[in-house]
Amino acid sequence: MPPxxxxxxxxxxxxxxxGYEILVEKYADLVFRAAYRVVxxxxxxxxxxxxxxxxxxxxxxxxxxxxxxxxxxYRIASNAALDLVRAKERKEGKDTQLDDLTPDSEETFELxxxxxxxxxxxxxxxxxxxxxxxxxxxxxPKLRAAYLLYMVEGLSTPxxxxxxxxxxxxxxxxxxxxxxxxxxxxx
Amino acid sequence: MHEKIYxxxxxxxxxxxxxEAQIAVAExxxxxxxxxxxxxxxxxxxxxxxxxxxxPLQPAGxxxxxxxLNEERKKRxxxxxxxxxxxxxxxxxxxxxxxxxxxxxxxxGGQSASRVGERSGQIVHTMADGTKSVGExxxxxxxxxxxxxxxxxxxxxxxMLDAGRVMTSEVADVISDTIEHPLxxxxxxxxxxxxxxxxxxxxxxxxxKIAASGVKGTVSVVKGGLDVGAESxxxxxxxxxxxxxxxxxxxDERNKVAGTIGDGMQKVEEAKPEYDx
Numbered sequence: 001m002p003p004x005x006x007x008x009x010x011x012x013x014x015x016x017x018x019g020y021e022i023l024v025e026k027y028a029d030l031v032f033r034a035a036y037r038v039v040x041x042x043x044x045x046x047x048x049x050x051x052x053x054x055x056x057x058x059x060x061x062x063x064x065x066x067x068x069x070x071x072x073x074y075r076i077a078s079n080a081a082l083d084l085v086r087a088k089e090r091k092e093g094k095d096t097q098l099d100d101l102t103p104d105s106e107e108t109f110e111l112x113x114x115x116x117x118x119x120x121x122x123x124x125x126x127x128x129x130x131x132x133x134x135x136x137x138x139x140x141p142k143l144r145a146a147y148l149l150y151m152v153e154g155l156s157t158p159x160x161x162x163x164x165x166x167x168x169x170x171x172x173x174x175x176x177x178x179x180x181x182x183x184x185x186x187x
Numbered sequence: 188m189h190e191k192i193y194x195x196x197x198x199x200x201x202x203x204x205x206x207e208a209q210i211a212v213a214e215x216x217x218x219x220x221x222x223x224x225x226x227x228x229x230x231x232x233x234x235x236x237x238x239x240x241x242x243p244l245q246p247a248g249x250x251x252x253x254x255x256l257n258e259e260r261k262k263r264x265x266x267x268x269x270x271x272x273x274x275x276x277x278x279x280x281x282x283x284x285x286x287x288x289x290x291x292x293x294x295x296g297g298q299s300a301s302r303v304g305e306r307s308g309q310i311v312h313t314m315a316d317g318t319k320s321v322g323e324x325x326x327x328x329x330x331x332x333x334x335x336x337x338x339x340x341x342x343x344x345x346x347m348l349d350a351g352r353v354m355t356s357e358v359a360d361v362i363s364d365t366i367e368h369p370l371x372x373x374x375x376x377x378x379x380x381x382x383x384x385x386x387x388x389x390x391x392x393x394x395x396k397i398a399a400s401g402v403k404g405t406v407s408v409v410k411g412g413l414d415v416g417a418e419s420x421x422x423x424x425x426x427x428x429x430x431x432x433x434x435x436x437x438x439d440e441r442n443k444v445a446g447t448i449g450d451g452m453q454k455v456e457e458a459k460p461e462y463d464x
Contacts, residue, residue, distance in 0.1 A: 152233055
């Protein structure tokens with residue numbers, strides 16, 4: 001029977017190699033996925049995955065278990081991925097202030113009115129995989145990370161906020177903006 | 188019941204409802220086709236977004252993660268992680284299969300490029316033949332037109348000459364007759380006018396002949412033009428045919444290469460783990 005996260009954390013904190021072997025087998029896929037969602041590039045996602053596991057190796061002694069272990073891992077990976085995207089954008093001279101601004105009055109109204117946007121089931125029902133891939137690729141990385149946690153992992157907005165280490169209002173705003181982006185893309 | 192449950196489907200799909208409500212929705216779904224279909228649609232959309240946004244971690248990537256962690260542990264003199272034999276075998280098999288596939292694709296691509304090159308050469312050849320043939324037809328038509336042009340000029344010259352000659356001779360006869368028979372002077376202008384009308388009629392007849400010759404020449408020129416046009420169309424048709432053949436060939440080659448890539452992906456996907464002795 002595989003160990004629970006609590007048992008795994010104990011093994012890691014004792015620096016037992018078995019703990020790391022279990023960690024890789026249990027969480028490498030999740031971490032790779034979290035990174036890939038943001039960077040949309042296999043090589044960068046692999047680098048971020050390695051960096052995340054090295055972070056665990058260095059910081060596990062400080063993990064107090066205030067949040068779920070998987071959420072902690074997810075947060076390290078997606079933050080590392082967003083850092084990489086920011087660094088790349090800075091290098092290319094792009095504006096990185098994308099989506100953490102206060103919502104304007106129109107957005108506050110739209111956020112309150114859930115019916116203002118058609119659902120993804122309606123929006124994407126006749127779209128090809130390739131077109132959806134292109135749309136996600138064109139979406140700003142911060143929005144994409146929140147949107148896919150919400151839509152694919154099926155996380156609630158508070159869980160999205162926790163996974164990305166952002167405020168609940170920021171999580172809601174990112175998901176809303178991502179949905180708006182998809183609606184405009186497929187309009 | 189349906190009106191009460193339907194708005195809760197989203198929360199049910201996200202597993203966010205309290206346990207009791209979650210069970211109530213599940214029971215309703217078993218009997219309600221509308222709700223069941225709605226949930227199926229949500230799942231299809233979720234899978235579409237998942238497939239569009241994810242790539243699986245390859246065995247080689249997982250293997251490199253083990254190696255990276257071991258590199259760090261080695262620096263610190265700590266006990267190394269045991270890398271699963273199965274993972275090494277999978278990574279090795281995929282690597283070998285991928286190398287083989289790259290070779291297959293390169294080979295298929297090279298063969299296709301060669302065949303496409305050959306077909307392109309054929310198009311150039313067909314176009315050269317076509318240009319030559321159209322040129323020859325045009326030259327022939329040009330010669331015919333020049334011939335008819337010459338006929339027309341000759342005809343015009345001859346007609347004018349005849350009309351002039353006849354008229355001069357007839358006018359001379361009238362004048363001579365008038366000298367011999369002075370009484371005829373009274374009728375001479377009318378006779379001269381009559382001769383003039385006759386000469387005019389002859390000239391008209393000659394002009395009609397010139398015109399007929401011109402029409403003949405024009406018909407010949409038009410026919411020549413049509414010959415050139417028809418030859419061009421025939422040759423263009425052949426070139427177009429060769430181009431369509433080549434386009435079909437390129438598509439065929441592309442499909443062959445795509446097939447090789449597809450087969451290769453399948454081979455990589457199905458690569459059996461390789462274990463070292």
